[in-house]
Amino acid sequence: MVSYGDERRREENLDNLLAEPGLRMFFPNYSETVKGEDSQASELDEVAERERYEEVLRQAAGENLQLGQAVISVSDGIIITDPHQPNNPIIYINPAFTKITGYTAQDILGENCRCLQGKETDPQAIELIREAISKKEPVQVTLLNYRKDGQPFWNELKISPVFSDQENLLYFIGIQTDITERKRAEEERVQLLQREQAARAEAEAERNRTANILEGITDAFYVLDHQWRFSYLNSHAEQLLFKTKEELIGKSIWEEFPELINSKFDRELHRAVTRNVTVHFEAFYTELEAWLEVRVYPYKDGLSVYFRDITIAKKSEESLLERSRISTLEAEVGATLGQGGTTLTETLHRCSEAMVQHLEAEFVGIWTYNPGSNTLDLQAYAGQEEIGNWVAGRQISSHPRIPLEGSMVGFVAQTQQIYLTQDSGQRFKGGLESRVYNGEVAESCLVIPDIYLASAPLIVEEKLVGVIAVVMQQNFNEAVIDMLGWMAHAFGVAIDRFWAREALSSRREALLFRLASQIRKSLDLDTILGTAVNEIRSLLQIDLCQYLWFFSHPTQPSLMVTHEAKASPTLRSKLAEAMPQKLAPLAHKIQNLQVMRVDDVADDTNLDAEAKALLSNLGITSALLLPLETPHAGQRGAIICTHGNGQRPWSDNEVDLLQAVVDQVAIAIDQAEVYAQSRAAALAAQSQTSQLEQAMNELKQTESRLIQSEKMSGLGQMVAGIAHEINNPVNFITGNLTHTSTYIRDLLDLIELYRKHYPNPDPEIEDQAEEVDLDFLIDDLPKLLSSMQVGADRIRQIVLSLRNFSRLDEADMKPVDIHEGIDSTLLILHNRLKANANYRGVEIIKEYGKLPLVDCYPSQLNQVFMNIISNGIDALETSEVKPPQPTIRIRTEMSDDGKTVIIRIADNGSGMPPDVLKRLFDPFFTTKPVGKGTGLGLSISYQIIEKHHGILRCESELGKGAAFVIEIPLNQN
Numbered sequence: 001m002v003s004y005g006d007e008r009r010r011e012e013n014l015d016n017l018l019a020e021p022g023l024r025m026f027f028p029n030y031s032e033t034v035k036g037e038d039s040q041a042s043e044l045d046e047v048a049e050r051e052r053y054e055e056v057l058r059q060a061a062g063e064n065l066q067l068g069q070a071v072i073s074v075s076d077g078i079i080i081t082d083p084h085q086p087n088n089p090i091i092y093i094n095p096a097f098t099k100i101t102g103y104t105a106q107d108i109l110g111e112n113c114r115c116l117q118g119k120e121t122d123p124q125a126i127e128l129i130r131e132a133i134s135k136k137e138p139v140q141v142t143l144l145n146y147r148k149d150g151q152p153f154w155n156e157l158k159i160s161p162v163f164s165d166q167e168n169l170l171y172f173i174g175i176q177t178d179i180t181e182r183k184r185a186e187e188e189r190v191q192l193l194q195r196e197q198a199a200r201a202e203a204e205a206e207r208n209r210t211a212n213i214l215e216g217i218t219d220a221f222y223v224l225d226h227q228w229r230f231s232y233l234n235s236h237a238e239q240l241l242f243k244t245k246e247e248l249i250g251k252s253i254w255e256e257f258p259e260l261i262n263s264k265f266d267r268e269l270h271r272a273v274t275r276n277v278t279v280h281f282e283a284f285y286t287e288l289e290a291w292l293e294v295r296v297y298p299y300k301d302g303l304s305v306y307f308r309d310i311t312i313a314k315k316s317e318e319s320l321l322e323r324s325r326i327s328t329l330e331a332e333v334g335a336t337l338g339q340g341g342t343t344l345t346e347t348l349h350r351c352s353e354a355m356v357q358h359l360e361a362e363f364v365g366i367w368t369y370n371p372g373s374n375t376l377d378l379q380a381y382a383g384q385e386e387i388g389n390w391v392a393g394r395q396i397s398s399h400p401r402i403p404l405e406g407s408m409v410g411f412v413a414q415t416q417q418i419y420l421t422q423d424s425g426q427r428f429k430g431g432l433e434s435r436v437y438n439g440e441v442a443e444s445c446l447v448i449p450d451i452y453l454a455s456a457p458l459i460v461e462e463k464l465v466g467v468i469a470v471v472m473q474q475n476f477n478e479a480v481i482d483m484l485g486w487m488a489h490a491f492g493v494a495i496d497r498f499w500a501r502e503a504l505s506s507r508r509e510a511l512l513f514r515l516a517s518q519i520r521k522s523l524d525l526d527t528i529l530g531t532a533v534n535e536i537r538s539l540l541q542i543d544l545c546q547y548l549w550f551f552s553h554p555t556q557p558s559l560m561v562t563h564e565a566k567a568s569p570t571l572r573s574k575l576a577e578a579m580p581q582k583l584a585p586l587a588h589k590i591q592n593l594q595v596m597r598v599d600d601v602a603d604d605t606n607l608d609a610e611a612k613a614l615l616s617n618l619g620i621t622s623a624l625l626l627p628l629e630t631p632h633a634g635q636r637g638a639i640i641c642t643h644g645n646g647q648r649p650w651s652d653n654e655v656d657l658l659q660a661v662v663d664q665v666a667i668a669i670d671q672a673e674v675y676a677q678s679r680a681a682a683l684a685a686q687s688q689t690s691q692l693e694q695a696m697n698e699l700k701q702t703e704s705r706l707i708q709s710e711k712m713s714g715l716g717q718m719v720a721g722i723a724h725e726i727n728n729p730v731n732f733i734t735g736n737l738t739h740t741s742t743y744i745r746d747l748l749d750l751i752e753l754y755r756k757h758y759p760n761p762d763p764e765i766e767d768q769a770e771e772v773d774l775d776f777l778i779d780d781l782p783k784l785l786s787s788m789q790v791g792a793d794r795i796r797q798i799v800l801s802l803r804n805f806s807r808l809d810e811a812d813m814k815p816v817d818i819h820e821g822i823d824s825t826l827l828i829l830h831n832r833l834k835a836n837a838n839y840r841g842v843e844i845i846k847e848y849g850k851l852p853l854v855d856c857y858p859s860q861l862n863q864v865f866m867n868i869i870s871n872g873i874d875a876l877e878t879s880e881v882k883p884p885q886p887t888i889r890i891r892t893e894m895s896d897d898g899k900t901v902i903i904r905i906a907d908n909g910s911g912m913p914p915d916v917l918k919r920l921f922d923p924f925f926t927t928k929p930v931g932k933g934t935g936l937g938l939s940i941s942y943q944i945i946e947k948h949h950g951i952l953r954c955e956s957e958l959g960k961g962a963a964f965v966i967e968i969p970l971n972q973n
């Protein structure tokens with residue numbers, strides 16, 4: 001609140017109040033007074049007037065207290081300056097000024113306002129103020145000022161001069177508005193605006209750029225939204241799709257282009273959408289007759305589709321591909337024709353297969369023309385048979401031979417012109433129904449849509465040899481037509497050559513081939529020469545064909561006919577009958593390897609006189625002599641063809657042919673010779689080898705016999721010695737045992753008698769009887785004796801067996817009970833047959849037949865039993881598959897004729913594989929571990945049985961045991 005109590009304050013307030021811009025109206029006379037003031041007026045008057053006006057002002061202020069209040073409390077800064085004082089100082093500021101600038105009245109009263117300015121303050125704005133002040137005019141500027149603390153602020157400054165009523169300038173009033181915030185906001189707005197504008201410009205530029213790019217790219221481009229509607233398309237797309245943007249934007253692609261439904265486009269576009277993948281494909285767009293390359297990119301709002309016409313590239317690619325296919329085909333066909341198969345059909349078949357493959361043709365067929373029957377004969381075809389039927393006008397499988405009428409190929413054969421299905425006009429969409437050939441109508445068998453036929457005659461030297469037909473699904477382009485022309489020619493030549501070759505082969509080469517193969521088949525010289533002369537004679541249809549062997553001699557070389565073939569069996573050959581030395585003129589020619597070719601002996605001027613005379617003497621009217629020399633051995637000979645009934649001209653062909661045959665014969669003779677020699681050498685070597693082998697075997701056998709007999713005789717002697725040594729003491733024991741038992745029986749009877757008559761014996765006797773356990777003794781003693789008897793008997797039996805086994809005393813052949821020998825062997829082996837803790841033992845099953853005494857060397861035969869039975873025990877012990885009960889079954893019987901004793905010793909062990917069985921009786925062959933068997937046992941046994949004129953054999957199979965069968969004659973004489 002403004003207080004007016006204090007005079008000074010009141011003055012300040014007044015000053016402040018005067019700063020109010022609207023105050024001018026409160027000083028209506030003030031300015032006027034000042035303005036109208038007479039320069040001569042006295043100072044007193046001036047003071048008086050001022051005071052008066054001050055009074056007025058006071059009054060006005062008093063009256064306008066409320067207004068003053070407003071001046072103080074406004075938010076704008078208010079400054080009043082006094083222009084009458086030097087430097088136009090500030091004489092009043094309101095509180096808002098302090099608030100804005102930081103300057104108090106104390107700081108700034110008396111100062112010029114320029115102190116608010118700084119280096120960034122706009123000099124132009126200052127200039128405007130300066131000008132306005134000097135002109136005493138109001139001015140409004142916005143300029144940058146600085147607060148007391150140096151902070152800048154934007155000042156929107158309005159300066160107004162205040163005049164008195166007399167238009168005298170009283171004050172300047174400045175009103176400051178701090179517009180820093182507004183300015184900043186404005187600047188921000190401007191910046192924002194600028195940014196927005198920049199962004200808009202950028203977006204626009206981007207749009208333009210994109211549009212330019214999309215327009216500029218060579219690809220056609222369109223965008224589809226999620227409803228498959230066009231949302232954008234560039235002008236290339238317009239051109240390619242033949243529709244404008246206006247026609248397409250907002251329209252569904254499927255409605256605008258219904259032909260695309262279910263096409264590759266449809267599938268691929270849907271694939272891009274459903275799988276959210278980029279797809280890239282090429283497709284033929286039938287409506288445009290163009291190949292398009294399409295790239296589809298899904299994005300959040302739909303699909304971007306780029307596509308371009310690649311028809312030209314595709315076509316050139318295709319034509320390149322086709323050219324390469326054609327060259328490959330040409331090369332392949334060329335090679336096939338060059339190599340030639342075994343048959344024409346095979347060669348042509350390979351070619352037609354190659355054509356179908358490389359041209360992707362539907363059908364290729366090759367017919368040869370048969371002038372005899374005036375027909376076309378199908379040689380080969382590949383591809384679809386039903387198209388072949390259409391081309392041939394009938395079923396090709398059942399009608400390989402067709403007449404020239406009524407078929408496409410027949411038509412070509414007749415016209416001898418290439419026929420091509422035309423692309424327009426004559427092209428049979430929906431197939432060939434009927435066709436006019438040379439005025440005749442040929443009905444087609446089949447209706448085949450959209451196929452193209454090219455058929456060309458195969459002509460060689462103006463002669464028709466055949467027809468080729470090619471059927472494709474697309475029209476024939478120039479390259480293919482060219483190629484077909486080339487092929488027609490190549491096939492024609494090949495067929496013609498093949499036929500020519502065949503004709504030749506049927507004569508000359510066939511003979512050569514036949515002869516050569518026959519000759520090669522046989523390495524027998526006789527057959528070779530016999531075949532040669534026969535074949536030649538029948539081929540040349542001459543009287544005689546002969547083979548002459550040449551025997552060299554320094555002065556008198558000679559000849560001999562070794563083989564001949566005659567036109568008739570009765571025909572005589574004077575040549576064969578002639579004395580060798582008479583044939584000297586021919587022999588010389590052969591010696592010099594000189595061909596003699598005489599068509600007519602009588603007329604031939606080249607023939608030397610000697611030869612001429614000889615031939616005439618032999619009754620030969622024409623002759624062809626072809627000498628030969630074997631390449632390896634250098635032997636000489638000749639084939640001579642003769643005729644005895646007038647002249648016989650020899651053609652060059654015949655001479656060539658015979659020369660080739662003679663060359664073959666020369667080689668064959670050599671081969672036969674070499675073969676014969678090598679056979680002789682081989683025979684010699686073979687006999688040497690077998691002799692050596694035999695000697696070796698004998699050596700081995702002798703060696704084994706020696707070893708064994710040495711061993712056996714040692715063993716035999718030892719066994720015999722032991723048997724003898726044991727025999728004597730055992731005889732004592734057994735001899736005395738009988739007496740001992742009688743004596744003991746007597747003694748026991750006596751004791752019994754004593755007991756009966758002296759029931760109460762002397763105590764000493766009683767004690768002794770008790771001591772020795774007389775009752776037990778009486779009971780046990782006889783048993784003891786009988787057991788001793790059994791033991792002694794057994795010893796005696798063993799000794800007997802040992803003696804029986806060794807039979808040293810019986811070294812000669814004598815009739816023997818075979819069973820006895822077997823039994824003694826078993827007795828000796830008793831220990832090995834017994835069961836023990838680890839082994840079940842071997843059960844012996846004897847199936848002895850009724851045998852007479854057999855003539856033999858008993859000790860040797862026992863040795864055989866010993867070997868076989870102990871081998872059997874070994875086999876059972878070591879058998880991998882243990883039989884439930886190891887058994888050796890010994891069966892003896894007489895043969896049906898009663899002449900042979902058969903002893904069969906069989907075990908149920910694991911048997912032997914065939915390779916072991918084969919070598920079983922070989923000396924030193926053993927299957928036992930090293931050190932266990934000598935490998936001699938069975939080989940000796942074999943020899944022993946052999947010595948008895950018998951047979952020892954083994955029957956065995958792996959897993960089924962082994963049986964040794966001994967067969968010996970009952971009588972040895």
Ligand SMILES: Cc1cc2nc3c(=O)[nH]c(=O)nc-3n(C[C@H](O)[C@H](O)[C@H](O)COP(=O)(O)O)c2cc1C
Binds near residue numbers: 080113114145175176
């Ligand atoms: C009433 C009045 C108020 C003024 N207020 C300001 C002000 O707020 N800020 C400023 O820079 N100049 C202000 N000026 C202008 C300066 O005081 C001064 O006139 C200007 O700088 C030009 O003069 P010069 O060339 O002597 O500096 C004001 C002038 C008058 C008469």
